[in-house]
Amino acid sequence: MLQTFTNYIGRTHRVAILVAIGILLTACAPSISQFNETAYQQAVQLKVKSMSLIDKANEPYSAHEEAAVQLKQNLLTAYEYAKGRPSNEISTRQWEIMVDAERNLMGGFLVRWKEQETLSPAFIGEYSKVIADAFDTIIGLESGKIKPGEVE
Amino acid sequence: MFDFDAFLETLKTDLTEVVSDFGEDLKDDLLNDAGDFAFQTKEDLIKWSKMLKDGEISADDFEFLLKAKKDLAEMEALKQRGLTQAKLDKLKLAIMDTVAGSVKKVIA
Numbered sequence: 001m002l003q004t005f006t007n008y009i010g011r012t013h014r015v016a017i018l019v020a021i022g023i024l025l026t027a028c029a030p031s032i033s034q035f036n037e038t039a040y041q042q043a044v045q046l047k048v049k050s051m052s053l054i055d056k057a058n059e060p061y062s063a064h065e066e067a068a069v070q071l072k073q074n075l076l077t078a079y080e081y082a083k084g085r086p087s088n089e090i091s092t093r094q095w096e097i098m099v100d101a102e103r104n105l106m107g108g109f110l111v112r113w114k115e116q117e118t119l120s121p122a123f124i125g126e127y128s129k130v131i132a133d134a135f136d137t138i139i140g141l142e143s144g145k146i147k148p149g150e151v152e
Numbered sequence: 153m154f155d156f157d158a159f160l161e162t163l164k165t166d167l168t169e170v171v172s173d174f175g176e177d178l179k180d181d182l183l184n185d186a187g188d189f190a191f192q193t194k195e196d197l198i199k200w201s202k203m204l205k206d207g208e209i210s211a212d213d214f215e216f217l218l219k220a221k222k223d224l225a226e227m228e229a230l231k232q233r234g235l236t237q238a239k240l241d242k243l244k245l246a247i248m249d250t251v252a253g254s255v256k257k258v259i260a
Contacts, residue, residue: 032237090234094227104220105227112216122203123213126196130220137227141234146241 033088035145042078043142047135050106054128057119068110075099075106094138105134163222167229193221
């Protein structure tokens with residue numbers, strides 16, 4: 001009888017501990033998405049492609065329209081990919097700013113180039129540095145997230 | 153001459169919204185980071201105002217660069233906010249590992 005009672009208490013105690021751990025696990029759910037290799041590679045590749053296209057903006061937009069449209073599609077794909085990942089609101093917001101045609105990063109740049117047909121080399125030289133830094137904020141955030149190997 | 157102080161004030165006001173859902177201490181830190189970022193870019197802003205004065209870039213170019221820099225400041229603030237969250241997550245994971253280790257020792 002005493003042995004049965006001891007076993008019962010032991011089981012109850014262990015169950016309580018497991019429940020507490022479960023609650024702890026829930027409370028400790030990551031507040032930001034983990035590092036994602038695809039997202040990282042996507043950002044690096046889009047930085048390179050964007051910088052390459054910006055360098056050509058002293059030439060007529062019409063001569064590079066196909067590349068510009070393709071780049072815009074790829075940027076929107078990256079935005080949608082970020083948006084689809086759970087707990088990834090901050091990176092999504094970064095991509096949103098990057099692709100927004102009403103603002104002044106890649107989305108706004110492509111609109112401006114199309115409207116003006118060519119842009120001045122002096123502007124391009126300064127602007128490409130800003131865009132490089134903007135992509136680096138996306139890349140920097142992604143690489144600073146918890147790596148899958150760090151989560152047991 | 154470009155009014156850097158006015159730009160800095162506008163930037164801080166705009167960024168307050170970005171970091172608004174953080175505690176006061178953290179919010180101040182993030183805004184200070186943004187201020188540091190703005191001061192780091194002061195050189196660029198002065199350079200662009202000179203380029204504008206010398207006719208190397210147009211007024212539209214200048215305005216576009218300035219707004220791009222503000223977008224960049226927002227991107228930087230978001231990055232800092234995300235990295236802060238990631239650090240807190242890492243801390244939580246470390247605590248959880250420690251707690252799990254202690255529980256294992258007790259029930260073993």
